[in-house]
Amino acid sequence: xxxxxxxxxxxxxxxxxxxxxxxxxxxxxxxxxxxxx
Amino acid sequence: xxxxxxxxxxxxxxxxxxxxxxxxxxxxxxxxxxxxxxxxxxxxxxxxxxxxxxxxxxxxxxxxxxxxxxxxxxxxxxxxxxxxxxxxxxxxxxxxxxxxxxxxxxxxxxxxxxxxxxxxxxxxxxxxxxxxxxxxxxxxxxxxxxxxxxxxxxxxxxxxxxxxxxxxxxxxxxxxxxxxxxxxxxxxxxxxxxxxxxxxxxxxxxxxxxxxxxxxxxxxxxxxxxxxxxxxxxxxxxxxxxxxxx
Numbered sequence: 001x002x003x004x005x006x007x008x009x010x011x012x013x014x015x016x017x018x019x020x021x022x023x024x025x026x027x028x029x030x031x032x033x034x035x036x037x
Numbered sequence: 038x039x040x041x042x043x044x045x046x047x048x049x050x051x052x053x054x055x056x057x058x059x060x061x062x063x064x065x066x067x068x069x070x071x072x073x074x075x076x077x078x079x080x081x082x083x084x085x086x087x088x089x090x091x092x093x094x095x096x097x098x099x100x101x102x103x104x105x106x107x108x109x110x111x112x113x114x115x116x117x118x119x120x121x122x123x124x125x126x127x128x129x130x131x132x133x134x135x136x137x138x139x140x141x142x143x144x145x146x147x148x149x150x151x152x153x154x155x156x157x158x159x160x161x162x163x164x165x166x167x168x169x170x171x172x173x174x175x176x177x178x179x180x181x182x183x184x185x186x187x188x189x190x191x192x193x194x195x196x197x198x199x200x201x202x203x204x205x206x207x208x209x210x211x212x213x214x215x216x217x218x219x220x221x222x223x224x225x226x227x228x229x230x231x232x233x234x235x236x237x238x239x240x241x242x243x244x245x246x247x248x249x250x251x252x253x254x255x256x257x258x259x260x261x262x263x264x265x266x267x268x269x270x271x272x273x274x275x276x277x278x279x280x281x282x283x
Contacts, residue, residue, distance in 0.1 A: 001274075001277045002277075003277070003278065003279050006274045006275075006277035006278055007231065007278070009270075009271075009274040010231050010271065010274050010275065010278070011231075013267070013271050015227060015228075015231075018227050018268070018271060019224065019227040019228055021261070021268055022223060022224050022227055023224060025246055025258055025261065026150060026151070026220055026221070026224055027151075028250075028255060028257065028258055029150065029220065029246060029249055029250070029255075029258070030150050030151035031178075032178040032179060032249070032253050032255065033148075033150065033151075033155075033178055033179050033180075033181050034177050034178045034179065034180045034181065035153060035155060035181055035182075035183065036155075036180060036181065036182045036183065036187050036190075036191055037093065037095075037182065037183055037184060037187045
């Protein structure tokens with residue numbers, strides 16, 4: 001896959017949806033981490 | 038947008054160095070099994086773990102992107118983030134430390150998430166979909182320490198590396214760039230133009246999140262990695278990006 005076709009493929013996605021999906025993943029993972037000093 | 042997953046060869050984390058056993062291979066669809074959480078019956082849970090007496094230097098107290106804290110070719114800048122540094126950032130690490138971690142088949146891993154940065158231990162990728170990454174964990178979740186000393190103390194108390202922990206010297210706990218996973222920064226990228234993305238950071242975080250979800254059997258996240266999902270196809274495209282090129 002060329003750089004250009006990868007960029008074109010990404011441009012076809014709604015980045016707001018990608019952002020929201022990653023925010024969900026972030027929150028779920030964060031809830032499974034136990035923090036220590 | 039529905040969550041889903043990508044397959045194929047992806048890049049490790051903040052990789053500025055040749056990956057050794059980087060997490061560059063994702064499981065094939067259908068082979069993703071919940072990894073053994075390796076919860077020893079005699080291990081204390083998170084509430085019982087000590088650590089308050091530790092006086093280790095807190096990693097990244099200003100919550101800066103990890104990328105900013107990596108050493109320059111001239112070495113780590115002691116003036117970064119208020120003069121506070123940690124040995125964990127002092128890459129490249131020494132031969133003795135490399136031999137120690139390679140011999141133990143485990144690596145110190147740094148994660149930045151939810152406003153904090155910390156250290157845990159994990160097995161390197163072994164390019165074998167039947168044997169997943171193990172973490173320093175128990176049934177409370179993955180345990181992460183905010184200091185080098187805290188990590189060593191944690192390793193003594195829980196997880197599969199308790200015998201090893203007594204031999205971990207603080208100076209060994211230097212994290213290779215490919216084992217730094219900046220989840221917080223990945224999310225910031227997705228709110229910016231894709232021209233500014235760092236594909237190795239994004240795909241490294243993507244792999245890390247998948248392994249963590251598998252290890253903890255978080256089905257709602259593992260489900261997102263199914264190859265038919267748009268999210269997966271999107272991440273596969275990201276893996277083909279070169280920073281700053283159009």
